[in-house]
Amino acid sequence: MEKRVGVLALQGAFREHRQVLKQLGCDVVEVRKTSDLEGIHGLIIPGGESTAMGKQLQINDLGEKIKELGAKDLPIFGTCAGMILLSKTIIDSDQYRLNLMDTTVERNAFGRQIASFETDLQVPAMGTHPLRAVFIRAPYLREVAPNVGILAEFEGKIVFARQGNLLASAFHPELTPDHRVHQYFLGMIDEHWVK
């Protein structure tokens, strides 16, 4: 299936996601306004600053439209800031969110930039070979509802999870040459549109 994938391009590392998706043969649309959402098969919300993106999501109902699509099972993948925006509960924050995943997220949960790190992550759903994962002022999921599947943990903290059509990672698969996470998300798109 020819896949048309949107990448939210308000702020952050949207270009890196676009490059990976192009390498994987997708048609990529940068999403800055609601009309950009038309005809997409899936959406990626990149890393960046969740508050900065949240402000702009509130302009002209862009966020509300994404919420609607997410509720109608459009596959959405959030990395880092994207994980924060997808979560229903953000600890100690009343910032704007898309309110889609039954997860409780903590921002900057590993600390400030000085505590940012990279590591080899075991992700059973992606095979036995570990995934190099880059965490930058990263969040993690403090709690998830029973309907949320945990794909990976780091030191007991949930850093990768899926709830039906929604996928969220605390790390940045767009910054490493290993494209298994994006391929997994494209698999979700196939599942949704081919059935």
Next chain:
Amino acid sequence: MAEFGSLKVKTGLAEMLKGGVIMDVTTPEQAIIAEEAGACAVMALERVPSDIRAEGGVARMADPTIIQSIMEVVSIPVMAKARIGHFVEAQILESLGVDYIDESEVLTPADDAFHINKHDFKVPFVCGCRNLGEALRRIGEGAAMIRTKGEPGTGNVVEAVRHMRTVMSDMRALSVMPKEELMTAAKTMGAPYELVLYVAEHGKLPVVNFAAGGIATPADAALMMQLGVDGVFVGSGIFKSDNPKARAKAIVMATTHYNDAKILAEVSKDLGQPMTGIEISTLTDAQRMQDRGW
């Protein structure tokens, strides 16, 4: 095993700031205004560049109390400036936990020959440049992010434009150069050979490149974005204008929608007076901050 302070992690934060606006702030109140407007980071300072320019004297790292009070009130990254070559100011800033250090020509240089060896630090650095050679020297020293110098505190974008155009045209020249000419190009521009090779091969810098120095309006920000920068720093341009809240928001919008003239027109309306600008030719050599850096 977690690996901290790697180049990937340092450049990675800059990647996350792209398409965003980093705003100079001097108080927690200003930091909150910046965050509310959608800034992707703030630069914590004691004085904005236009005040440093007006007051003269030696400009140094800000009082840690100011930086900490700003770090406490916002959730976005907080940057702070150290003087060129002043690695102890940088050590202090790192110990405070700031997210990025700007080794900045806005402050009075502490060393008139050498910059900080930025590889020594786990915290990432951003440095200014006027051309490709300068950018690559700073990256060679460990900078994980580059910005144009522009002429800080003037509200006049002409120097930032010049510096960005120079960097872009230097890169274009390298990308069509036969390989045997690249060593001499490296020698001429005073840049590490390996980085010259990188630019020749990829046609871009190995790190994120922002615009800084003189950006005062939404149109200025969009101009720099269209010239090819990854995001913008706004120093004096916001809090020295009539209506900082509205201007900050408008510049954020303009940086995202830099290619959409209709949106740019909309956000440029009713912002009140921008900061009063300075014509560059009226500055004496000593007043030109961009000439600091080696």
